[in-house]
Amino acid sequence: MxxxxxxxxxxxxxxxxxxxxxxxxxxxxxxxxxxxxxxxxxxxxxxxxxxxxxxxxxxxxxxxxxxxxxxxxxxxxxxxxxxxxxxxxxxxxxxxxxxxxxxxxxxxxxxxxxxxxxxxxxxxxxxxxxxxxxxxxxxxxxxxxxxxxxxxxxxxxxxxxxxxxxxxxxxxxxxxxxxxxxxxxxxxxxxxxxxxxxxxxxxxxxxxxxxxxxxxxxxxxxxxxxxxxxxxxxxxxxxxxxxxxxxxxxxxxxxxxxxxxxxxxxxxxxxxxxxxxxxxxxxxxxxxxxxxxxxxxxxxxxxxxxxxxxEDKPAQSTVKNEVGTSKGGSVARISPAAKLLIAEHGLDASSLKASGSHGTLLKGDVLAAIKSGKGSSEVSLSIEKRSPEVRSQASSTASSESKSSVKQSDAFEDLPNSQIRKVIAKRLLESKQNTPHLYLSTDVILDPLLSLRKDLKEKHDVKVSVNDIVIKAVAVALRNVPGANAYWDNTKGEVVFCDSVDISIAVATEKGLMTPIVRNADQKTLSAISSEVKELAEKARTGKLKPDEFQGGTFSISNLGMFPVDHFCAIINPPQAGILAVGRGNKVVEPVIVDGIERPVVVNKMNLTLSADHRVFDGKVGGEFLTALQANFSNIQRLLL
Structure with a gap:
């Protein structure tokens, strides 16, 4: 009209x-x-x-x-x-x-x-x-x-x-x-x-x-x-x-x-x-x-x-397949999903407690009743009307449910999951199930990085963290090895190369893990990366990130160097094809050539582990990326260019 x-x-x-x-x-x-x-x-x-x-x-x-x-x-x-x-x-x-x-x-x-x-x-x-x-x-x-x-x-x-x-x-x-x-x-x-x-x-x-x-x-x-x-x-x-x-x-x-x-x-x-x-x-x-x-x-x-x-005048509802009429007005309406469960388990709807608005019996109400063993008499009556095979199976089910409810202990506390943790759990499981993970590991010497950090602070009053320098080193390595800056297109079944280097940084919050993004990280200075990371991390912890600040990214970094974690393997964050796990720095004795003579020297060494989508990364591409990354740590001054 x-x-x-x-x-x-x-x-x-x-x-x-x-x-x-x-x-x-x-x-x-x-x-x-x-x-x-x-x-x-x-x-x-x-x-x-x-x-x-x-x-x-x-x-x-x-x-x-x-x-x-x-x-x-x-x-x-x-x-x-x-x-x-x-x-x-x-x-x-x-x-x-x-x-x-x-x-x-x-x-x-x-x-x-x-x-x-x-x-x-x-x-x-x-x-x-x-x-x-x-x-x-x-x-x-x-x-x-x-x-x-x-x-x-x-x-x-x-x-x-x-x-x-x-x-x-x-x-x-x-x-x-x-x-x-x-x-x-x-x-x-x-x-x-x-x-x-x-x-x-x-x-x-x-x-x-x-x-x-x-x-x-x-x-x-x-x-x-x-x-x-x-x-x-x-x-x-x-x-x-x-x-x-x-x-x-x-x-x-x-x-x-x-x-x-x-x-x-x-x-x-x-x-x-x-x-x-x-x-x-x-x-x-x-x-x-x-x-x-x-x-x-x-x-x-x-x-x-x-x-x-x-609520004062609830309508009575009926459920087919051995389900009786609602009694006492406690259940005014029954949702479709709840009807199916009631019919399947032979429960009496009038004996169940409705939690929905205006006395609506929901699926969760029926599941809770089944788990707690309520309505068992109704189950027994319905079992008697069935064939011997069905009675045997139904009796076994009812018995096992009753036993499980008796064994439950009150010595625990249920902690409701936040939206963030629910989605994290779902996506990490999907990543492990659907993405063929390839793991490659290497060690880098941290002394040049620590020396650069000290010089920037003392001579130029520029404060950057180890993680800031790692972000820059990874971004430059991805730029030099474009085959590592890609993802798998499930629709087309092919590799797609990214035209920018956007690094997702794992940030732990009370609600769960967040991954704000430093976009075009290979083109930014260390001080710019440091300022942006601090701002994004604060937004992540306070839940103020905008969608464009955490959606996207071409590669992820997970740094547990602040904990006594020497080595770990991170799970890929789809649709990305790679994530770098950064461990803590440790003092080790390493043979180093000084003035043409090989001598044992105490150095700071850090482990880096690459988790890659094997559909995108093969061993050659992954090895080239780690080689470029290791070179950036050895010649740390190139990151200032």
Whole structure:
């Protein structure tokens, strides 16, 4: 339906909104966090009107072959008699993002939002990015609170309104549920099923048609691989005014904590995901904004009253295949994944505890019950109805599960993994499984390096570390041996040579290992490298790295020389083809020719071990690289050129 068919008096507003969206869509870069928070979706309103909300970045082919990834993020509702409101969904901020975490809301319910204001910060698997508003308005309701995890892309996260007087209408009338997730194919994985469960559980809280003009903010995808995020802190509180560019909240990813900026003016009406929420799926509602501060209370009351009604009168659900009807009202709804598990294990849904919103039984609830041995009587009853072979197998399974639960000890503490550590674990395993590692090792004499470092400090007041000089030496060696500065293209099945030398530096943080990048390291001076490394390391430790500061790189260095580690083999960081492991320096007796006479001399020696992708490196290329590197340490002055 064409936009011009929208009935007056909203046609002028609709046209201006469409022009603004199209302008942002065509002028934005796919890697811009400011322009990647809106997606395209057609929504029918007032009987004959449709509005498209274009969103860059999410419309590109993803790593999993999705030619067009369109998810609901911001939906503006119009009518011929009422003011408009917008439901903000979790945006897809990268080609492969399907969920995110809300680190922090920068705006509170009722806050005014200006174009460019940061509504909240969304955590991906790579970084925490700012969710900016593209319109003026007020944050009427936050549907996904700060700290929410694994918010699916497209799931409503907040509601905004144009008129602050409409905030109370949003809160009073409620927001209708978003679409319920379909049962995914098993190949998609448990994580996506979990996201569906959580999205389904929270979707019933919102009834956009009954709210005043508002915007539902959703967890955005802030990196190519982000599917969930953590809400670290809300910068804005419910009722706070939001200006364009304001940071609403901070969102933690596996790589960094990024700020979620607002692109519209308004007021933060409701925070749906509180501060500290973990694993908020991309697309899950995290907050609601409105344009009129008067609508803030309406959004709050509407969402709260809607939630209360659903909890007081839960609907009964049934599960086929030996699953009984829900009793006692403890379980109002059952997610698709949970239904399959209940049917498979013959459990009674009414005996299980639901942790989802409004009494929704999730997959995790069923798994927890199975692990703890709950519902064993139901399992026994269902076993009796089966064939002897099935009864025997099922009895054995139930017995083993019961025994395992008895053997469990309380003398331990579960430490939840951060997004960073989860991704690190996954990628390191993939690297060892899919990359043929080749290991080459050599020793270098450190005395020339230590002498140069001392001279720079005493004579020129230039302070550089051993690691700074190692970075420069490695970069120059890669420039001289271009065959080592390459990577393997899995799609084409061939080696690709890099045209720049970008060194990734492993930095240990409380959240996990980070790899900020010193770009064009072969062309920089030692003092420039030293300053840049210090700045990047500090950003990594505080979670403030920008995506372009840790994404990419052509070669990595892992230095454990500050520990009593003489030698180690590092794991390659895909898609790179090489990583150099640097051990500590040790004093050893080495035969050295002095004045033409070979004499035993005490020298400082350091071990270097190259881990290389054997598809890219063969022994010859690896040997040439280590030879060039060793020459740089022997003739250290060349690094000053």
């Amino acid at each position: 064409s936009l011009y068919r929208l009935r007056d008096p909203v046609i002028g507003r609709a046209r201006s909104l469409l022009r603004a969206r199209l302008g942002a869509f065509h002028s934005s870069s796919p890697i811009s966090s400011r322009c990647s928070t809106w997606n395209i979706r057609r929504f029918s309103v007032a009987g004959d009107g449709f509005l498209f909300r274009p969103v860059p970045f999410s419309c590109f082919t993803g790593a999993y072959g999705r030619a067009l990834h369109l998810e609901s993020v911001g939906i503006r509702f119009f009518s011929s008699t009422d003011s408009s409101h917008a439901v903000l969904g979790m945006p897809a901020l990268s080609p492969t993002m399907n969920q995110g975490n809300i680190a922090k809301w920068r705006k509170n319910e009722g806050d005014k939002i200006a174009v460019g204001d940061v509504l909240c910060e969304i955590e991906t698997d790579k970084a925490t990015l700012e969710f900016e508003s593209l319109e003026e308005g007020f944050l009427a309701k936050i549907l996904v609170p700060e700290g929410s995890k694994d918010v699916p892309v497209g799931q409503p996260i907040a509601i905004t309104v144009e008129d602050p007087d409409d905030i109370h209408k949003v809160l009073a009338n409620g927001v209708s549920g978003a679409r319920e997730p379909d049962v995914k194919d098993n190949a998609i994985g448990d994580q996506q099923e979990k996201n569906e469960d959580r999205a389904q559980a929270s979707s019933a809280e919102i009834n956009p048609s009954k709210l005043p003009p508002h915007i539902v903010l959703e967890m955005p995808a802030l990196s190519p691989t982000m599917n969930q995020g953590n809400i670290a802190i809300w910068r804005k509180k419910e009722g706070d005014k939001i200006e364009v560019g304001d940071v609403i909240c901070e969102i933690e990813t596996d790589k960094a904590t990024l700020e979620f900026e607002c692109l519209e003016e308004g007021y933060l009406a409701k925070i749906l995901e509180p501060e500290g929420s973990k694993d908020v799926p991309v697309g899950k509602p995290i907050a609601i904004t409105v344009e009129d501060p008067a609508d803030v209370e309406s959004v709050k009351s509407a969402v709260s009253s809607s939630s209360g009604i659903k």
